[in-house]
Amino acid sequence: MSPTGCKRIGCAREVSLGLKEGAGRGILAASHGGIGVEPAGAWGRAKDRFQLWAWRHYVDLEFTHPRLSYLFWEATLGCNLACRHCGSDCHRSSDLSNELSGEEVFAALEQVAKDFGARKVFLAVTGGEPLVRPDLFDVMGRVAALGFPWGMVSNGWAVDDRVVQASRKACMRTLVISLDGATRESHDWLRGAGSFDRAVEAIERYRRAGFLKGLQVTTTIHRRNVGEMQAMFDDLVRRGVRDWRVVSVFPNGRARRQDDFLLQPSELKGLLDFVRDKRLHPRPMKVSYGDEGYLGCGYERRVRDFYFECLAGVRIASILADGGISGCPNIPRSLVQGNVRQRSVKDVWEHGFGKYRDRSWMRQGACAACRDFGICKGNSMHLWDAETGGPKLCHVDMLRRAREEEARERGGTPC
Ligand code: SF4
Numbered sequence: 001m002s003p004t005g006c007k008r009i010g011c012a013r014e015v016s017l018g019l020k021e022g023a024g025r026g027i028l029a030a031s032h033g034g035i036g037v038e039p040a041g042a043w044g045r046a047k048d049r050f051q052l053w054a055w056r057h058y059v060d061l062e063f064t065h066p067r068l069s070y071l072f073w074e075a076t077l078g079c080n081l082a083c084r085h086c087g088s089d090c091h092r093s094s095d096l097s098n099e100l101s102g103e104e105v106f107a108a109l110e111q112v113a114k115d116f117g118a119r120k121v122f123l124a125v126t127g128g129e130p131l132v133r134p135d136l137f138d139v140m141g142r143v144a145a146l147g148f149p150w151g152m153v154s155n156g157w158a159v160d161d162r163v164v165q166a167s168r169k170a171c172m173r174t175l176v177i178s179l180d181g182a183t184r185e186s187h188d189w190l191r192g193a194g195s196f197d198r199a200v201e202a203i204e205r206y207r208r209a210g211f212l213k214g215l216q217v218t219t220t221i222h223r224r225n226v227g228e229m230q231a232m233f234d235d236l237v238r239r240g241v242r243d244w245r246v247v248s249v250f251p252n253g254r255a256r257r258q259d260d261f262l263l264q265p266s267e268l269k270g271l272l273d274f275v276r277d278k279r280l281h282p283r284p285m286k287v288s289y290g291d292e293g294y295l296g297c298g299y300e301r302r303v304r305d306f307y308f309e310c311l312a313g314v315r316i317a318s319i320l321a322d323g324g325i326s327g328c329p330n331i332p333r334s335l336v337q338g339n340v341r342q343r344s345v346k347d348v349w350e351h352g353f354g355k356y357r358d359r360s361w362m363r364q365g366a367c368a369a370c371r372d373f374g375i376c377k378g379n380s381m382h383l384w385d386a387e388t389g390g391p392k393l394c395h396v397d398m399l400r401r402a403r404e405e406e407a408r409e410r411g412g413t414p415c
């Protein structure tokens with residue numbers, strides 16, 4: 001589900017808002033003792049390790065029994081903004097000439113409905129900015145009539161009352177709006193002048209309309225706004241938001257070219273500590289950290305409702321703007337395995353996704369000798385660096401460095 005920037009909206013479990021969780025997850029969640037619970041000394045750490053061990057076996061089962069439950073449609077790579085951190089480098093003058101027509105999209109989804117059952121697959125509409133497609137709600141109205149539950153991620157810029165009514169008519173269930181700062185200045189610095197007011201208005205319009213099953217605000221955290229966490233929390237609570245997801249910026253697309261963006265280890269740890277503390281009291285607003293990567297003991301299941309896993313190609317597939325079929329729209333295009341203009345999603349799902357389901361090829365670079373590879377599997381595929389053959393980021397390593405820094409400052413050893 002491309003919420004860093006307009007693109008990375010996050011994983012299935014984060015934005016489906018209403019799909020049932022797998023049985024294994026439920027059991028593990030119940031055994032955990034609730035979200036946000038601190039590990040209690042040696043016993044707590046042993047319990048953590050046991051749960052991660054159990055989770056590892058559950059993940060292995062999922063990878064050997066793939067089941068499509070979440071499908072992205074990258075509606076366009078066009079965008080009405082040009083955010084500094086955009087993971088897919090979208091802008092107003094993106095070349096859209098090869099994008100799927102409404103008829104092509106509908107035909108592909110009609111086939112998905114026949115092959116997988118529309119009601120069993122949540123459809124996440126992403127971009128670019130989906131609202132720049134003039135036929136968006138015509139297509140989605142017809143797609144919803146096939147039975148697909150669906151949701152959208154948007155920067156909010158183009159939302160007016162007409163759009164709200166069109167999305168209601170097309171049976172949209174969930175919406176993710178990006179808001180990236182506590183103040184107009186902070187958000188607009190990232191996304192462009194006037195964008196804060198438009199995003200806030202969009203939230204308010206949909207809140208007033210009251211038909212959505214889920215309305216989530218997503219915030220990309222980077223070095224310039226990491227100090228605004230508490231102010232953003234207060235602001236969103238005041239605006240009546242009930243679900244806030246934070247993601248840390250990652251080095252893809254335009255963000256890769258911004259030296260001062262990426263969080264330092266201590267800042268990542270501070271962010272996770274903030275989320276973990278807020279989750280001890282989930283009212284008035286639920287806060288979670290995006291499924292950005294494996295965090296290891298101490299944070300897994302404490303900063304979000306589930307343990308980390310990248311389900312690209314295992315539970316998730318995507319139809320890209322040009323018709324490409326891949327495990328997730330956020331991963332390198334070299335992993336595209338076909339095109340709906342020539343092949344069905346089912347054909348690719350059954351015969352083209354081996355690389356997603358056996359991640360042993362990702363055991364290289366920093367991951368080669370890692371004892372956590374069995375559960376982490378090389379971290380999120382959107383962080384995979386095809387050039388260097390390793391993850392662009394290892395959260396476990398960053399957190400270890402943060403703990404070492406803290407210990408040095410205290411004059412002790414990291415715990
Ligand atoms: S690559 Fe994996 S972790 Fe990243 S958004 Fe896609 S499914 Fe989620």
Ligand code: SF4
Nearest residue numbers: 367370376378379394
């Ligand atoms: S080194 Fe690789 S496998 Fe190990 S925790 Fe980091 S990203 Fe995951």
